[in-house]
Amino acid sequence: MSAPPTGTPVPALPDQVDVVVVGGGPAGASAATWLGRYRRRTLLVDAGEPRNRWVDQVNGIPGLDPIPPDDLQQRLRQGLTRYPHVTRLEGRVVELVGDPDAKDDCRFVATLDDGRQVATRRVVLATGVRDAFPALERFEEHYGADVFHCPSCEGFDARDKPVVVLGWGPHVPAFASELLDWASSVTIVTDGPSPQVSAEQLDACTRLGMDFVTDDPAEELLGTRGSLQGVRLASGRVVAAGMVFFSIAHDADLSLASSLGCEVDAEGVLVADAEGQTTVPGVYAAGDVTHGMQLVAVAIGKGTTAGVACAKSLHGDTTSPESPSSAPDASPLVPADQDDEEPDVTPRA
Numbered sequence: 001m002s003a004p005p006t007g008t009p010v011p012a013l014p015d016q017v018d019v020v021v022v023g024g025g026p027a028g029a030s031a032a033t034w035l036g037r038y039r040r041r042t043l044l045v046d047a048g049e050p051r052n053r054w055v056d057q058v059n060g061i062p063g064l065d066p067i068p069p070d071d072l073q074q075r076l077r078q079g080l081t082r083y084p085h086v087t088r089l090e091g092r093v094v095e096l097v098g099d100p101d102a103k104d105d106c107r108f109v110a111t112l113d114d115g116r117q118v119a120t121r122r123v124v125l126a127t128g129v130r131d132a133f134p135a136l137e138r139f140e141e142h143y144g145a146d147v148f149h150c151p152s153c154e155g156f157d158a159r160d161k162p163v164v165v166l167g168w169g170p171h172v173p174a175f176a177s178e179l180l181d182w183a184s185s186v187t188i189v190t191d192g193p194s195p196q197v198s199a200e201q202l203d204a205c206t207r208l209g210m211d212f213v214t215d216d217p218a219e220e221l222l223g224t225r226g227s228l229q230g231v232r233l234a235s236g237r238v239v240a241a242g243m244v245f246f247s248i249a250h251d252a253d254l255s256l257a258s259s260l261g262c263e264v265d266a267e268g269v270l271v272a273d274a275e276g277q278t279t280v281p282g283v284y285a286a287g288d289v290t291h292g293m294q295l296v297a298v299a300i301g302k303g304t305t306a307g308v309a310c311a312k313s314l315h316g317d318t319t320s321p322e323s324p325s326s327a328p329d330a331s332p333l334v335p336a337d338q339d340d341e342e343p344d345v346t347p348r349a
Helices: 026-037 069-080 151-158 171-182 197-208 256-262 296-310
Strands: 014-023 042-048 086-090 093-098 108-112 117-125 130-131 161-167 185-188 211-213 218-224 228-231 238-240 244-245 250-252 283-285
Touching: 014 026, 014 093, 014 108, 026 042, 026 069, 026 086, 026 117, 026 256, 026 296, 042 108, 069 086, 093 256, 117 296, 151 171, 151 244, 161 171, 161 238, 171 185, 171 197, 171 244, 197 211, 228 244, 256 283, 283 296
Parallel strands: 014 042, 014 117, 042 086, 117 283, 161 185, 161 244, 185 211
Antiparallel strands: 093 108, 108 117, 130 250, 218 228, 228 238
């Protein structure tokens, strides 16, 4: 995001916060919500580019099923206004570094795209994933209405329809097989380089009744948005399709995590524990940038977990001048034989 036009008020930012949350999608907004509930001074930096921004509707969120993504984002943002300790800023964090000379436990410095800097005690990374799209005529017209990347998210809407799956990696046969829960037929088109699948995988596709098309890449989607009719291949052949799913590359946005030294595994995903704590103390992660199912409902849960864990990690620490004092360190209250577990201090009825 560029600097606001001349005459546009620039939101004031504190010099220090308790937590900077990077990413304003469901995971980041959820983390910020719970940090707000713990009254931790929080800056949520939102680039406004959620992964699902192109889809017509977001599915599977209890009580909100379905909901347009813009409406969901508006609800998430509106919910944050309840918490005076949370500031949401439209923009980007372009640099995030550890501060070896930190005072008052402000371990990190975040630099925004307008040049301003904020010191912070903790960080929550909810930077998400970037999908690689197939090179296909009329892709943008159909993407989000009848072309998707997530079988779990949109598979229900593929019920009793012929489905085409685009991709060429060794994971594609298993990816395509998920759609057999719903689709009347599944045809895999290796839309790109030579298929990186084994003879055993090809045999399995045949046994499962899935067609496998090689050396004839997809070129065009036929029909209008929401009324897909088929996929035209380079040879001129048309494969009937009521929906198309693709799986080419889904790369986590790890630039900030890498600059902090967070460990990334062989699959290109941030290493984090059950509470979202990465391998760098004070840095948490949530949403699609971590391991697990990449669903909005799951991202909300991961954001909740990381937000609460991050807030509790400040117990006994100095906090922002704009935050109330945090709870004391509870470790002396934990029985000696349970010092490796978090105490359960939930009141019982």
